[in-house]
Amino acid sequence: MSDAVQLPSTILRIPRLGSARSLMNALIGIAALLGVWWFGGFIVENDPDLYAFADFAPAPTLERLWEMIVSGEVLTMSGPSLERVGLGLLFAAAFGVPVGILIGRAPRIHEVTNVPFQFLRMISPLSWMPIAVMAFDTWDGAIVFLIAMAAVWPILFSTAAGVRRIDPAWLKVARNLGARPLHLLGTVILPAIAVDVMQGIRLALGVAWVVLVPAEYLGVTSGLGFAINDARDTLDYSRLAATVVVIGVIGFALDAAIGQLVKKFNWVRATAH
Amino acid sequence: MAMTLTLSDSAAQGTQDAPRRRPAPVGAHVAIKGLSHAYRRHDGKVLDGIDFEIKAGEVVALLGRSGCGKSTLLHMLSGLTHPSEGEVVINGNTIREPSPKWVMMFQAPSLFPWMTVAQNAALGLKFTRRNDQIAKRIPEILDLVDLGAFADRNAQELSGGQQQRVALARSLAPKPEMLLLDEPFSALDAFTRRNLQRDVRQIARDLGLTLVLVTHDVGEAVRMADRVIVLKANPGRVFEDTVITLSEEERSGGSDEFQAEHSRLMNIYSQAADAPGEATETTNDFTQI
Numbered sequence: 001m002s003d004a005v006q007l008p009s010t011i012l013r014i015p016r017l018g019s020a021r022s023l024m025n026a027l028i029g030i031a032a033l034l035g036v037w038w039f040g041g042f043i044v045e046n047d048p049d050l051y052a053f054a055d056f057a058p059a060p061t062l063e064r065l066w067e068m069i070v071s072g073e074v075l076t077m078s079g080p081s082l083e084r085v086g087l088g089l090l091f092a093a094a095f096g097v098p099v100g101i102l103i104g105r106a107p108r109i110h111e112v113t114n115v116p117f118q119f120l121r122m123i124s125p126l127s128w129m130p131i132a133v134m135a136f137d138t139w140d141g142a143i144v145f146l147i148a149m150a151a152v153w154p155i156l157f158s159t160a161a162g163v164r165r166i167d168p169a170w171l172k173v174a175r176n177l178g179a180r181p182l183h184l185l186g187t188v189i190l191p192a193i194a195v196d197v198m199q200g201i202r203l204a205l206g207v208a209w210v211v212l213v214p215a216e217y218l219g220v221t222s223g224l225g226f227a228i229n230d231a232r233d234t235l236d237y238s239r240l241a242a243t244v245v246v247i248g249v250i251g252f253a254l255d256a257a258i259g260q261l262v263k264k265f266n267w268v269r270a271t272a273h
Numbered sequence: 274m275a276m277t278l279t280l281s282d283s284a285a286q287g288t289q290d291a292p293r294r295r296p297a298p299v300g301a302h303v304a305i306k307g308l309s310h311a312y313r314r315h316d317g318k319v320l321d322g323i324d325f326e327i328k329a330g331e332v333v334a335l336l337g338r339s340g341c342g343k344s345t346l347l348h349m350l351s352g353l354t355h356p357s358e359g360e361v362v363i364n365g366n367t368i369r370e371p372s373p374k375w376v377m378m379f380q381a382p383s384l385f386p387w388m389t390v391a392q393n394a395a396l397g398l399k400f401t402r403r404n405d406q407i408a409k410r411i412p413e414i415l416d417l418v419d420l421g422a423f424a425d426r427n428a429q430e431l432s433g434g435q436q437q438r439v440a441l442a443r444s445l446a447p448k449p450e451m452l453l454l455d456e457p458f459s460a461l462d463a464f465t466r467r468n469l470q471r472d473v474r475q476i477a478r479d480l481g482l483t484l485v486l487v488t489h490d491v492g493e494a495v496r497m498a499d500r501v502i503v504l505k506a507n508p509g510r511v512f513e514d515t516v517i518t519l520s521e522e523e524r525s526g527g528s529d530e531f532q533a534e535h536s537r538l539m540n541i542y543s544q545a546a547d548a549p550g551e552a553t554e555t556t557n558d559f560t561q562i
Contacts, residue, residue: 169383176351177397177447178373187396191387267387268429 034058055237065242074246080222082250084140084215085208088147092204095148096155097197101189103156104163117156125150125211129218139219143212150211151204158203162196163189194265202258209251224250300483301363301375301450303327303350308359309508310345319345321508323359329450332477332484334498336491336538338546342509343487344455350485351377351453363451373397375451380459382440384428390439391415391424397447410446417476418442434465441473445480452477454486458493470496471525491539495531496524501538505545512545 041057044050055061068074103110125146132142166189174188216225224247231240308323319342327333335343348354349361352371361368363375376397384393394414395407415421418438423431428439437457444452454473458466474497477484488494494501498517505512515538523530 167383169379169381170385172353173377173379173383173443174396174400176353176371176373176377177443178371178400179396180400183400187399188385191385194387 052235053237056241060238061241061245064238065245068239068242068246077222077224077227077243078246078250080220081212081216081224084143084223085147085205085212087144088208089151089201089204091144091148092151092155092208093197093201096152096200096204097159100156100159100197100200101163101185101193104160104166104193105189110160117153121153121157125207126214129215133218143215143218143220146215147208147211151208154203154207155197155200158196158200159193162193165196166192191267195262195267198258198262198265202255202262205254205258206251209247209254213247299448299450299481300330300477301327302329302365303451303483303485304362305346305350306360306362308346308349308356308361310342310349310354310356310358318508320356321510323509323511325502325511325514327483327485329483330478330481332474332497332499333486334494334501335485335487335504336489336494336501336542337504337509337512338489338506338542341504341506341545343504346504346509347377347453347455347485347487350451351375353377373401373447374449375453376444376447376449377453377455378437378440378444378457380456382433382436382457384436384439384443386427386429388428389425390420390428390431390442393428393439394442394446396443401447403447411442414442414446417445418472432465434461434469437461437469441469441476445476449482451483451485454484456487456489459488459490466493467496467526473497474524491535491542492526495519495534495538496526503538503541503545505548512548513541515541 038058041054041059045054045057055064065074099113103113128146128149129142132145133139136142136145170188170192171184174184179187212223213225213228216223217229220226224243227243228240228247231237231243304326305323308320309318310320311318323346335346337343345354349356350363350368352361352368352375355369368375385396391411395411398404398407398410412421412424415424418441420435420438420442423435423439428436431439440457452473458469461469470493474484476482484497486493486497495517500514500516502511503513503515504510517534517538519530519534522528525531
């Protein structure tokens with residue numbers, strides 16, 4: 001404790017130091033991942049039994065990735081995937097947010113729906129695949145359905161939890177000032193839960209992005225999942241590995257973007273009191 | 274409405290006794306008729322046979338110890354809670370629902386933390402479809418509560434006393450006829466509390482509002498009220514209805530007159546608190562919305 005008192009200038013600098021340090025730590029992590037990847041490639045390359053897979057190594061992969069970016073192939077393959085994930089999330093939110101609000105507001109509805117929803121939530125979204133294929137005319141429809149089935153639960157439960165945390169005094173004050181039910185929804189409930197909804201969407205995106213690739217193994221002839229499957233079938237391993245990198249990078253970027261939205265909607269300020 | 278008063282400390286300490294031009298009371302007239310209440314049918318009554326009137330523009334304190342039903346009574350004046358028996362009649366109409374004409378202030382300011390001070394203050398006008406008045410009225414009302422410079426600050430950045438002033442501005446913006454205060458200063462430090470007690474009384478008088486406050490603080494009742502209704506508990510009944518005859522200057526405390534009124538009221542309060550109860554303790558819960 002006494003040391004800390006003697007070093008005020010160091011303490012003041014910690015925030016700046018901290019951000020530089022965390023950036024450096026992130027770079028170390030990335031370098032470590034590349035190192036493991038490179039080492040795996042090195043072993044494969046020097047093993048006569050595995051030599052066919054040498055294109056998985058970083059050098060051929062990144063070279064191929066660059067070609068794919070320049071040729072626009074990366075955009076062509078990720079466009080349809082982003083559209084499917086976006087639509088799936090949209091349907092999931094269109095169902096999950098209103099139902100989540102109802103569940104959060106009405107304990108009775110919560111009690112009635114809790115067991116069925118928890119039951120459905122635990123079913124792997126991919127197990128709906130045969131049903132989805134039968135129920136939808138198009139492969140795209142089936143894929144969007146699978147993504148929505150995966151994405152709806154985090155959004156719904158996060159919304160409901162947010163509504164339950166709303167301070168009852170806010171509603172009392174609003175009613176006293178003449179708020180009608182739509183005012184309560186628009187001025188109190190939705191702004192209060194915006195951050196919970198965004199956090200739900202962030203979780204949902206994580207699940208949806210994972211479900212996307214196997215879902216795109218279905219009949220479609222576009223998208224990242226199809227590209228993976230296609231590269232495997234044509235033994236084009238550098239393309240396969242490059243696609244994996246693309247999937248990871250896009251997923252990371254989307255998550256970071258929604259993370260920023262979560263921050264934006266978070267109304268809790270650090271106060272001095 | 275011309276609002277020329279200032280609330281800075283210097284102005285408030287000076288000349289309260291100088292004749293103020295008081296507007297004709299716009300305040301609500303309240304009649305409480307045969308009001309009784311039990312939260313559940315077989316529980317004891319929280320309130321029993323309450324009958325009194327409040328004149329337009331009067332400042333009335335409901336004083337009593339915890340559990341005497343004073344807060345329940347205040348909720349009924351606001352229309353947020355309905356009595357089991359009897360009625361509350363305001364300006365000739367029985368109260369059936371909350372209205373921005375009689376606004377309640379609570380112990381917690383309960384500001385909306387995602388809004389600025391000005392947005393919080395404008396809520397009542399927004400809810401009652403008077404958006405066109407916001408631009409003129411809100412700066413005016415924030416000046417009135419000494420927060421003109423804070424309009425664009427986030428509500429969370431303010432101190433407890435400032436937040437309660439925002440809540441006051443929020444309550445005053447829709448031009449209510451009556452303010453209902455449910456121990457709104459009890460969480461504040463003594464200095465801030467005194468200032469707010471003085472300012473709220475002045476604002477209510479200058480605007481001609483009816484003001485009803487609930488308190489268990491005898492000093493607060495003496496400082497703020499024209500009239501104090503002392504309640505006793507189990508069941509909640511009017512124990513004594515007494516007038517505070519102090520000038521504005523004497524209300525700031527310290528004078529012999531203030532001490533005399535304080536002692537007199539403390540005596541009544543103690544008698545009410547010691548009065549034998551008849552029913553069992555009931556819980557105060559207002560969690561229903």
